[in-house]
Structures are given as C-alpha cells and as structure tokens.
Amino acid sequence: MDFKNFSLAISQTKVGRFAEDLAAGKIMSTICKKCRKPYYPPQADCPECMSSDMEWRALKGEGSLITFTKIHVPPEHFAVRQPLMPFSSIQFEPCPIGLLEVEDGLRIMGWIPKVDLKKVKVGMKMKASPQTLPDGKLTIILEPI
C-alpha cells in the first residue's frame, strides 16, 4: 500500500506502514521505547530523547472535538484535479473537518461526513475511524458516539 494513498503527495517515509494499517482498519501511533513519549501522527524518531527505537500502537481514537471548520473554498487539488472533496455532494456541499483529542492527548484530524454543521460543537464526543474512499484513497472520519 503506497503511503501516497493517504498523503496525496509523498510516498517515501519511514512510517509508510501507517497507510497499510489504515487500509486494515487501524489508526496507528508510535511510542518511543526509551522515554515512552507517544506520537500521532506517528514518527520514526523521538526528538525528546533522540532515540529511533519506536514501537507501533493502535489508537482507540475516542475523545472530544477540539475544533472544526467547513472549508467552502477548497485548494486546487480538491477543486480541480479531484472534482469533489471526499464526502461532498454533487452540488458541492463541502464536508466539515475537525480535530479530535484522543488518548494520551494525541490529536487526530478527520472529515466529519455525517453531522450537520449546526450540530458540530467543540467538546462533542466522537470516534475516529479509517475509511477507504471509492477511488481507493485512504482517509479518516470522525463520528459522534
């Protein structure tokens, strides 16, 4: 699984298995084996203690929404090269995005496809899950729990 299926831009990274795990239904973080500092997005290196000895751990991905927005004017990649943003309607009703704080204070960004914007509130409880899009791209969605 090419990491580019998630990142859209780069293929080459030491944490490329993140995309494979997403495809298998898991959102993965890394933890430094030496100082136990957790990282999301996953990092191959720990700047806290300069160790590169990391272990992988799946996140439960449940927590509260820190903030959100709904972007009506998309970047070119989403507007032109890919006619619609994921989860957007034909009439181009864009999908909100949000930042969820989960275990260990880690924060996951994701699309919020199933909630009306008026009902999206800072502090609401949500769960982050991987999602495979119809074109095979991999992403993350946030849903209320």
Place this chain on the structure above:
Amino acid sequence: MRKVAVIGIGHGKFGVRSDASLRELAFEAVKACLDDAGISLKEVDSMVTGIAGDEFSIALQPSAQVHDYIGFHPKPNFRVEGACATGSMALRTGWMNIASGLADLVLVVGVEKMTEVPTSMATDIMGRGGDATWEYPFGTTFPGYYAMIANAHMAEFGTTEEQLARVAVKNHYYGSLNPYAHMQKPITLDKALTSFTVAHPLKLFDCSLITDGAAALLLASEEKAKAVSKKPVWIAGLGLATDTMRIGNRKSLTSILSAREAAKAAYKMAGVGPSDIDVATVHDCFTIAEIVAYEDLGFCEEGEGGKLIQAKETYVGGRIPVNVDGGLKSKGHPLGATGVSMAVEITKQLRGEAGERQVKNAEIGLSHNVGGTGQVVAVHILRRE
C-alpha cells in the same frame, strides 16, 4: 552588539499588479527607499531579499532576479524565507549583518508576485504551508486553519462573528486612507457579515488578499545613521520564535504561543512593555488573527480581544491603535513584502509622516508578523530616540 537604525523606507503599490513582474515590483520599492534615504546603491554593503514562495515566482532562486535587476552584483545578497513572516525575517537578517559589524549599510527588500498563478493554485500552495503530509489530505487551506482557531476561540471565550467583522471594518477604513493599499474602500459591518463563507466561520471579508507588491528598508549602523540621516528610527527589540508544524500538536488553539515567546523576547530586549507601545502593525491575515494578536502581545487580557475591537480601542485615538495602514486585510498580503511593509509603516508613524492615519506623537512602535499558522513568528520594536 552595534545599534541599528532604519534610515530609508520604500513602498510600492500593493494590488493585482498585472502590469509588473517580481523583479520590477522590487525595483519600485528599492528606488523609493534609496530616494527616501538620499543614499545611492553604490554605498550599500549588502542586501537581504525576502521572498516566500518559489512556487509563486516559478523560479528556484527568485532573489537573484531581484539583485540582478537592481544592478547590485557583485555584492552579497541573502535570500530569507519564513512563509508569511519572511519580510520580518529579512529585516532581522539585515539587522544581524549590521549588529555583527559585517556591514554598515544593508538594503532589505521584501517582495512577492502572487497573481501570476490562478487563485485556486495560490490557495493550494498556501494550504500546503500547513503540514503538507498530515493535514493537507483533509483539504486544509489557510482560511481553514484560522477558521479552526476562530471556532476554538469562540467556544472558549464567546468571541463573536460580529467582533471579527469589526476588525475588517476598521482595517478597510484605514486601507481607504492608504494610497499603497490593495483595497481602498471602506466597508460596512453588514457587508462584512453577509459576505459568503470561505471557511466557517470566516467569511470573505474576514480574509486578507492575494496581492502583488514590494517594500524596502535601508538599515544603517549607529555611526553611519548619525552621519547620513536626519530622522533615524532605531531597532530597539527583536524576538523570533517557533511552534509545531502541525496545528494539531499545539498546546493552545486559542493563542499563538510562538507569538507570545517572540513578543516576550522583543519587549525584554527593548526594555519596554505592552503599555509603552504607541502604535502596532499585527498579522491580520484573518480577522481572528488580529484578535488573537491583541491577546498574545499583551494589549488586553486573554480572551478579551473581541471586546477590545468592540470598544474601538484599536483605532487612532484609542488605547492602542493597530493596523492603521489597513493591515494585511485591506492593504494586502504579498507574503515576502508584508513584514517589510509593517516596518515601513511603523517608521512612517514614528517619523510623524503618516498623514491622516498619524498616531499623535508616536514614539515606540511594534510589528508582529506570523509565518504560517505560527510555525515562526517575528516581533520587532522600533523607537524614535
């Protein structure tokens, strides 16, 4: 460390400059700056060029176009980059050149040509100014990032969309009085509040402009400044600080901690505090950013930024006039030029040359320039004596 003064300022017309290329825009500001200082380019020791985006200029070393076009070769030219804070980092680099004794006269040029690419591509390039690997796949844009800061600020402190719009109304009013501004029209509160949504809750009039433009400064050592300038303005304090690439990793989403760090360093170096500042230019790339800047710079308590604009305390005649040149909002935001333009405005204010926009008897001024969403922030304090 040697003292450094601003002895020349130059500003080109900001706007959609379909009549001029990157290097031609730079020439306008350089010429105006040298004329203002009464110094010829031959006397200048080195230059620093601030250009944020290779992608906008469609060139690998756009700064070479600039030093070539103004005929500066073979003397040294440094190119500096720090996204939207590029211009202030160029000023800081120029200051370092003189403070260290390496040079006596340094030309600082900030320039950006943003409209050569279509707006959707400009939005794309700037969106990738956030974390291009981990955030951009969610369709993030710059308005999107600041919209997330706005929603967090509203949820935490009760800041309102009307307060955001009031920042736009103020800055458009002052932009209408600035002949170099991109937009020179006042707007009504209603117009700001009913414009279309760019990224909820930010509307069209909450956003700064995609602008072409250039600004320039001539910096001098103390000895040189005293010998050649009748009206030097001194660089009294400088602060530069950084924060995480990814907005999700920030300790705070309602303030920009790197701005607080940079301000602390600049205030300490200048030996002044927030209440000593007579006039400020702050990074209002979006209206929420100006409200957060009031708080980060200590012009009001945390969470009180919305009330400060509501009470019109940041107008000329208020407690702390902010962005009375129109700010990024109305003057425009050519990335590399912005920080230099801020220093031009503060110098103008401290010299008493700001005309209708003049803050009476301004002695100490501050500029606050945010790169990206705070990945790098520069705060500078200038004073008359």
